[in-house]
Amino acid sequence: MALDVVCGGRFDRNSGGYGAGPAARSISVRVVPFSQRRQMLEYKAALHQARTVAVDPRYTSQTCPKCGHVARGNRDKRRHRFECHQCHYRSNDDRIGAMNLHRQGIEYRVTGVIAARPRS
Numbered sequence: 221m222a223l224d225v226v227c228g229g230r231f232d233r234n235s236g237g238y239g240a241g242p243a244a245r246s247i248s249v250r251v252v253p254f255s256q257r258r259q260m261l262e263y264k265a266a267l268h269q270a271r272t273v274a275v276d277p278r279y280t281s282q283t284c285p286k287c288g289h290v291a292r293g294n295r296d297k298r299r300h301r302f303e304c305h306q307c308h309y310r311s312n313d314d315r316i317g318a319m320n321l322h323r324q325g326i327e328y329r330v331t332g333v334i335a336a337r338p339r340s
């Protein structure tokens with residue numbers, strides 16, 4: 221049985237699902253942070269005999285995916301920028317949120333536990 225994670229991403233008309241590219245498809249974990257998409261995702265997942273898992277999206281755009289440092293100041297919401305005040309990793313804030321949700325999905329698949337921060 222496949223395992224999909226409820227998180228973010230764009231709807232892909234070709235595949236009929238949500239995904240962020242070849243990497244996301246190859247490990248069959250998809251990320252969707254908007255709760256209103258949940259019901260649609262669960263419906264689509266059920267059509268493909270996949271299970272959905274809801275993860276907590278809080279702090280995902282404030283958490284550094286490299287070192288695990290969490291701070292509101294890591295994110296510049298107006299400019300959609302993220303810079304970790306500890307390790308200086310930089311990227312788009314939405315990308316950071318998707319990376320953290322994706323990591324949570326993979327960790328859940330491997331360990332059965334959803335961890336809010338990356339393991340160091």
Ligand SMILES: [Zn+2]
Nearest residue numbers: 284287304307
């Ligand atoms: Zn960091």
